[in-house]
Each structure stands twice: as C-alpha cells, then as structure tokens.
Amino acid sequence: DAKTTQPNSMxxxxxxxxxxxxxxxxISGTDYIHWYRQLPSQGPEYxxxxxxxxxxxxxxxLAIAEDRKSSTLILxxxxxxxxxxxxxxxxxxxSARQLTFGSGTQLTVLP
Amino acid sequence: xxxxxxxxxxxxxxxGQEVTLRCKPISGHNSLFWYxxxxxxxxxxxxxxxxxxxxxxxxxxxxxxxxxxxxxxxSTLKIQPSExxxxxxxxxxxxLNRNTEAFFGQGTRxxxx
Numbered sequence: 534d535a536k537t538t539q540p541n542s543m544x545x546x547x548x549x550x551x552x553x554x555x556x557x558x559x560i561s562g563t564d565y566i567h568w569y570r571q572l573p574s575q576g577p578e579y580x581x582x583x584x585x586x587x588x589x590x591x592x593x594x595l596a597i598a599e600d601r602k603s604s605t606l607i608l609x610x611x612x613x614x615x616x617x618x619x620x621x622x623x624x625x626x627x628s629a630r631q632l633t634f635g636s637g638t639q640l641t642v643l644p
Numbered sequence: 645x646x647x648x649x650x651x652x653x654x655x656x657x658x659x660g661q662e663v664t665l666r667c668k669p670i671s672g673h674n675s676l677f678w679y680x681x682x683x684x685x686x687x688x689x690x691x692x693x694x695x696x697x698x699x700x701x702x703x704x705x706x707x708x709x710x711x712x713x714x715x716x717x718x719s720t721l722k723i724q725p726s727e728x729x730x731x732x733x734x735x736x737x738x739x740l741n742r743n744t745e746a747f748f749g750q751g752t753r754x755x756x757x
Contacts, residue, residue: 576748633685
C-alpha cells in the first residue's frame with residue numbers, strides 16, 4: 534500500500550510560512566517522498582523530494598521525521614500564487630518509481 | 645524547451661467516436677506517463693513507457709483504451725469507442741529517467757456527449 538495521509542485543506546495568510554503535513558507510516562527504507570502541486574487548470578508541478586535528510590530548494594523545504602513516518606512541506610513565505618492542491622507521494626517500491634497521487638491538500642492563501 | 649506539449653487542449657466528441665490524444669515529451673526524456681484526472685477518482689496513472697516501450701499498462705481501464713509510443717518524441721492515447729464516462733482531463737508527463745521528477749503537460753480536457 535503506497536498511501537499517504539494529508540489534511541483535505543489548509544489556509545494560510547499571505548507572506549506567512551506554511552507547514553503542510555503528510556503521514557506515511559508504512560513507508561519502506563527505499564521509498565522516496567515526493568511533493569507535487571497542482572495549480573488551477575494546470576498539470577501537476579514538481580516541488581521537492583527527499584529520502585532521509587531534510588531538503589531545500591528554491592521553492593520549498595522538506596522536513597522528514599527521523600523515523601520517516603511523516604514529513605512536512607514548508608513554504609517559507611506563502612504568496613497568492615501558491616494556492617494549489619499539494620500532493621505528498623510515496624514512490625512505489627520496485628524499479629518503475631511511478632507516482633501514485635492521493636487526494637492532496639487544498640491550500641488557500643488569504644490576502 | 646517548451647515543456648511537455650499535449651494536443652488538443654480541448655476535445656468534445658460524441659459517444660461512440662474515436663478519440664486520439666497526442667503528447668510530445670521533453671526532448672531527451674526517456675520515460676513517459678499518461679494520467680487521467682476526474683473529480684471522483686483524482687489523478688490515475690494509465691500507462692508508463694520507458695525508452696518507448698510500455699512497462700506498465702495496468703491502469704488502462706479497458707480494451708477501449710490503447711497507447712502507443714512510436715518514437716522518443718511522440719505518444720498517443722486512443723479511445724475507441726468513446727463513452728461519456730471517459731470525460732476527464734488527460735495528462736501526459738515525461739521524465740529524464742524513471743528516477744527523476746516528472747514534468748506534466750497542460751492536459752487535454754475530453755468531453756464525451
């Protein structure tokens with residue numbers, strides 16, 4: 534089972550940090566954690582991914598719990614353009630590393 | 645690079661007609677994915693190609709659906725005959741290889757009436 538659990542929705546104020554949680558309690562040692570987001574009327578967009586260590590890139594930071602059963606996507610300063618559905622994905626075991634999308638978290642950014 | 649290019653962006657067709665969706669992956673990418681998105685079922689992986697070869701088509705709903713990748717720069721998803729329940733947004737995505745991030749196209753919104 535490659536499921537992850539995310540809240541259905543979250544709200545944030547513009548210019549403030551946002552912490553989007555994800556639970557993946559059945560994750561195996563070789564599974565990566567990927568985050569994608571989907572803006573309205575667009576295809577999903579890669580945000581970040583990691584295995585064990587915390588990761589940073591120009592879009593966001595990914596904090597991974599020591600036991601790897603959960604992770605948090607951090608947007609340091611939310612903008613109105615960050616309003617989207619955010620998907621936390623645990624890659625399937627095996628060689629294909631396909632992406633299985635859940636229902637994600639709808640992030641609303643308030644001006 | 646222009647990214648993953650899908651055509652058409654919108655398609656309206658009558659039930660029973662054949663529909664062909666097209667995808668041009670990013671040049672140099674070896675993996676290609678077709679997804680379908682509906683309100684009820686979310687984003688579903690239909691089929692995955694690696695180096696033009698179908699690797700996993702277990703997500704293809706039924707025999708009415710078929711996908712081909714005749715070369716590294718082109719793929720098609722065909723539905724014949726189409727049904728109203730096929731109405732959805734179909735996304736194509738490509739990645740450099742099966743271990744790197746996927747880049748998605750803008751999607752084709754299919755409406756079968």
